[in-house]
Amino acid sequence: MSEAYNPKTIEKKWQKIWDDERAFHAENDYTKPKMYNLVEFPYPSGQGLHVGHPRPYTAMDIVSRKRRMQGYNVLFPMGWDAFGLPTENYAIKNHIHPKIVTKNNVARFKAQLHALGYSFDWEREVNTTDPNYYHWTQWIFLQLFKKGLAYKTEMPINWCTGCKVGLANEEVVGGVCERCGSPVIQKMQSQWMLKITAYADKLIDDLDLVDYIDRVKVQQRNWIGRSHGAEVDFQIKGKEEKLRVYTTRPDTLFGVTYMVLSPEHPYIEQFKDEIKNYDEIVAYREAAARKSDFERTELAKDKTGVCIDGLTAIDPVNGAEIPIWVSDYVLMSYGTGAIMAVPAHDDRDWEFAKKFGLPIIEVIAGGNVDEAAFTDVQTGTLVNSGFLTGMSVEEAKKAIIEFLDKNGLGTPKTNFKLRDWVFSRQRYWGEPIPIVKCEKCGYVAIPEEELPLELPEVESYMPTDTGESPLAHMTEWVNTTCPCCGGPAKRETDTMPQWAGSSWYFLRYIDPQNDHCIADPEAMKYWLPVDWYNGGMEHTTLHLLYSRFWHKFLYDQGVVPTPEPYQKRTSHGMILGENGEKMSKSRGNVINPDDIVNEFGADTLRTYEMFIGAFDLAAAWSQDGVKGCRKFLERVWKLQDLVTEGDGYTPELETKIHQTIKKVSNDYEEMKYNTGIAAMMTLVNEFYKVGKLTKADYKVLITLLNPVAPHITEELWEKMGFAGRLYQTTWPEFDEAKTVEKMIEVAVQVNGKVRGKVMLPVDVSKEDAIAAGKEAVAARLTGTIVKEIYVPGRLINIVQKG
């Protein structure tokens, strides 16, 4: 009898051996086929590891371990995304330097990850708060600055009243701060911006080059929000000036019955003398400005507006004189801040026209514009539209854009919803922006030799209500000289957002110690792109988009060798509490992974998280389910007592073994871990049914299981006296011919209902199969047979009438 399975000792033992043997170190051996697997590096929070972390980490660990055994040079690194507000807030509250807080948190996270037995190459560990790392984050910023893609501008920003910091649009969710839930207000502030919009087209188009799961691509496309249309000029009656609008439906130009300006449109000021009801319009503008984001959303259905008395526009295609309104349903921040309204074919314009009694002119037949706007672009035909009449929407669009262009009345135009990236944060615990402001020279980059520009020590990390970073109080640090003219200058005191360090970290893993550049170009050429990147859906329009942007910029600068950073992107589902709700302290349903490791072992936790359900869907925790997985590992452990000497597979299980190798190998690659584990459970059950197994049988089982449960299998490998280490062995092969059963049970249906079964040889002819099937259900064949179907290896269906 073998001794009891004791994960505590086994797991520590093997973790030490793997460390000592540098088992998972990825060499820059360019002769071997490579695979670069990436998981999102964690933010080392004070709470420690969450049970959500091991799900993606174990999944990619499985793929990495399997591919190593298949001969790949696998890079599977880990690091720390350690700048960020929670650390800073904790530091303020407890009067500890954020550096110390970070160090402690990293140590704890690392110990926890280590205890889970991941095959990370710890020699390539990176930390975004390390000056040797953020040296290169700053360097990338300087390249962006030099190419005009980083600029400073005074603009209204999203100001979180809780965190006292500016936020990117992507960080504001439903009018409140994504992180702390405090209300977000608009505040004028001078901000560093990154021109991500310059890459909007490439960020959409190049999605065709990569293998991302569809929902990621769809979400990125929607977020970037590209639309094709035209800008059209409307003459303002009696003036030189024209009113320029953006429309995606220039084909409806004959149906324009009014125009709308955004309340902030400059023409309101410019033509204030002509506008007879100027006071009324200013009052409307002020009322609109006072609306909170929440109110604007809530009131979206109920349109408001004021007609400008004294200004009208002329329709460029038919000379009609059109009133101009002001309404807050038109945004200054998109297009030209003004629209042509076609109530017959736009829902919003239709609502507005109905409310204010404006005319509705149908120009596309196909609907009933008295009832609702007709917005279908597939089926309608143009009417009441001069030279466009009779055309389809598509034809009309082409024709009108050509017409406008030729006559100087408008131009084709593409617009995006994507805005530039607000890159300043008024906080301490981030990368200093390596720029100084000189009275004479303006904003000047600090010389690259001076990088890294390190964070100075400050007395207080407290953020301020004035919107200034804590760094602003460090006068001896702030006051410096201009690298350009030598005159007095001030350092930028804003820091970078947390997204900065994570936008390029996968490059640094390739060559983490390099002092001369981001990473050695030869090494990047070998390792890039990342072959497989798994991460959370919540990062789709943030981190994933930002890092694609930076990578594309670096590609254009010749720094990196590939246009896209990640070849394949997959995403895992969330782990929910036992009650099916999101885990949180306030709900009291948090599971601590340390407790599971202590009670059941890391291998059990890993197995359970992979067995819990489909990898891409959310799944609720179940403590009983954890026990079930421990039981499975116990059964694998105890099989050692049933092992007999012998080279080949147990004859009666040979087919099953080949099938299992095939199934598990495929399932790991397709992230169907739950069914792969189920297949191994079935095989274990078969071994117990037979009552014995050969060494060869056992070898296959523990090799297949190794990526999921690496410690127990490595221990069993040693106990069985197999040569070398399990992690160094090769992945088992299957013989396709041997995965096929010789005799197959086939269902026999009569009129589509199963009425019997027959055992048939796999290669039976259709005629013989049907004959055997008829015999099996002879008693039921009372009518006239009209059809006989045989699906090889599956079923026979006899269709009869009467």
Next chain:
RNA sequence: GCCGGUGUGGCGGAAUUGGCAGACGCACUUGACUCAAAAUCAAGCGGCUAAUAACCGUGCCGGUUCGAGUCCGGCCACCGGCACCA
């Protein structure tokens, strides 16, 4: 409102993509072992049934097909994202 996802036993979930619905696991029931319990092992386990008979059964309604969880049309519910983007 728009976009995406999901809906299958008491529960988590399978189903080779149009071919025997419920693999695997949990929970439960019964039996063995035990003074007893736990653990372990064995058997059972969708509903209706005396039944291993028949029938019903994959959110709802309809359709295509010899055959539908899977395809088509029309709904409903829940989850996630976006939200006056012209």
